[in-house]
Amino acid sequence: MAPDDIDATLGAAWHDDSPWDLLTRLCAFDDRLGGGPGERHAADLVADELDSLSLDPRIEPFGMQRWTRGHTAFSVHPSDERSREFEAVALPYSPAADLRAPLVDVGHGTPAEVEAAAVEGAIAVASTDSPAGERHTHRMEKLGHAVAAGARGFVFHNHVRGQLPPTGALQFGHEAPIPGVGVSHETGAWLREYAAEDEEASLRVDATTDDGESRNVVAKLGPESDAEVLVLAHYDSHDVGEGALDNGCGVAVALAATRLLTEFDLDSQVQVAAVGCEELGLLGSAALADSLDLDRVKAVVNVDGAGRFRNLRALTHTSEAMTAVAERVAEESGQPIATAEGPHPYSDHWPFLRRGIPALQLHSRTPGGGGEWDRGFTHTRADTRDKVDPRNLRTHAMLTALLVRDLSTTDPDRVDTDALRETLREAGAEPGMRAAEVWPPDWD
Template structure:
């Protein structure tokens, strides 16, 4: 890597982690918003637009599961889960293993009225069966509750339940040892009691948007264009949400700080966006994109979305079907001397998906894609803390993201037009 490392990158990453897990609607998230407002102003030299997004405010009060012997075991409520009655819900549990469509089909006649247990999978693999799909299949088969087993001994797993506006079913995450205890010595359906108490009320979440205009349009009448550099600021109650996504926020700040002094010489402007309620089905960025006029959408040349950019052996760009951006991305990786994977099919696993579905060239930069043993496997568990992040990984992500943004800011119109291919 040929450019100068950012000496504040690790300190700002650690400060974001200090806020805690940053689940939207909590004191932790509010602390992160205040911190990123302050750090964003310092990095860009401008005050943010604060765009509030309405969402279904939700919080868990209590979550547990009781085994056949009456022992109460810990659990984590999945985001937006439906509650049980106050005294819990007595159920029979069936284990569907991984929880693929075939697994559900094989047990189709045994699911209705019971709790189903499935396994969490690394989100960053092409063949991943996402948790929300499994929840949807459980709902469609008439399950009364949904239980997902995390990847790490000693930690349950968090994440979105997949529930939208429907009534839904109670959904919890548990640790592998809890799953073993629930199933121990039992043949066939296992009696359990699930307790999950929640509160819900409409809420607002702030997105922070820092605009640094470019200064070299072809003529005074030319449309001003933008490169949107985004990272989601919210996370989960477990751990520090360090990889997901303090890493992306810290790298975005470092890129903006490096580029801010020369923006007057750039063809396009740089828009630094910290989106909220990403863990609520990408709600913050969906609201932002929905508010854009057709002209505003056309003026965005590229969305560079940084989400979980540490924790693997290399970075991968999920290019959302926009093959035209891949040569530019590969060229930037070659210049900074870093390997870069490319995965073209659209994956709706972060905020870039809302830009892509609106016809805006967009990609997600992510670490650990296709690496089951990478440290990204600890996402959504209590082990997602700064201790599993290497400072060098953040610096490499910063160097690549900065090279991409620099290229995108100054690319000729004909090159930018090819990105939409």
């Protein structure tokens, strides 16, 4: 396709309401937690969208452990007054539990802070935040450190004000060894004070984990070729909100980009996949990676976080070639695309990156700072459609399509997995990844 034709296609995208319409329909489901009916309906919706583009989508089921939420109760028992009950949200893969134990504040939940606290037999209270200037400590890592120290329960308190208990899976794909709940920033302030006074708390979680099924939706476009670009976005979300930002926006951007790509002349084949169960442990992308001939996949574009806020951000996960692609498209389009090279294992690029496939994760950052891992409203009940600007969906869809088009003409070098492993080690990620059970066993 000539550049003038590309400009005409992109120009028409400014008037395209399909990303907003798709987001609206996704957010209308009761919830899209992995393995549930809402997630299945979302998969059917995405398949219909791909079918409308004449892409002949296929649905690929995979088995998983389905977690179902019941009632959660959390209260503190001050020694000199009546018990106080606080709002708490059970974290996916929390086991059912009914326990009473002392509260212990473990700060940010880093290994050093957990080791310094008397956690054995207690309920560990950890912030969602990480120490300033240090590597981000993921929720599953904090849990793993607490479990190793003998904690009986885990409380994850939001570092952002606003009475919003956070959620997020405790383990990748299976039930955790101890119960865990999320509470608000304001509740966390009380709990730290009660912990300093050696007070006890009661924690009850009603939940079940059983065998279930999720599915990936996959389609191909472009010419037959020896190598292909994989574009993926997860369509599942947590059940406490609408999942608009995480990752309804990403699905809407990926599908709108696919619509544009059907109008472009591509130099190699593109495979588009909407995957399930990212929030429960990258289960859909792992199943997809196991099903593909990875020797044919020359690059992965993971649309997780795009469409939320104004400026697109490309996480390039140590690949200089992917950084060059992002910088080239930013210059040619006249649109800002910030880049960051540091790798992490907590999104759907990981099952591919750990096998050496170069990856772009398309993201966007909360306005006004807050850092790479500032979730804003995501993983809370405030993750709703009203937070989304349709202009961001359109702009990021166009940039995503241009990035994929560029990748279709290039052959980026594979990621050296030995070097990737050492980069993560040098960043101090290994202990936390081991605690979270995501350090690849073949790296030992």
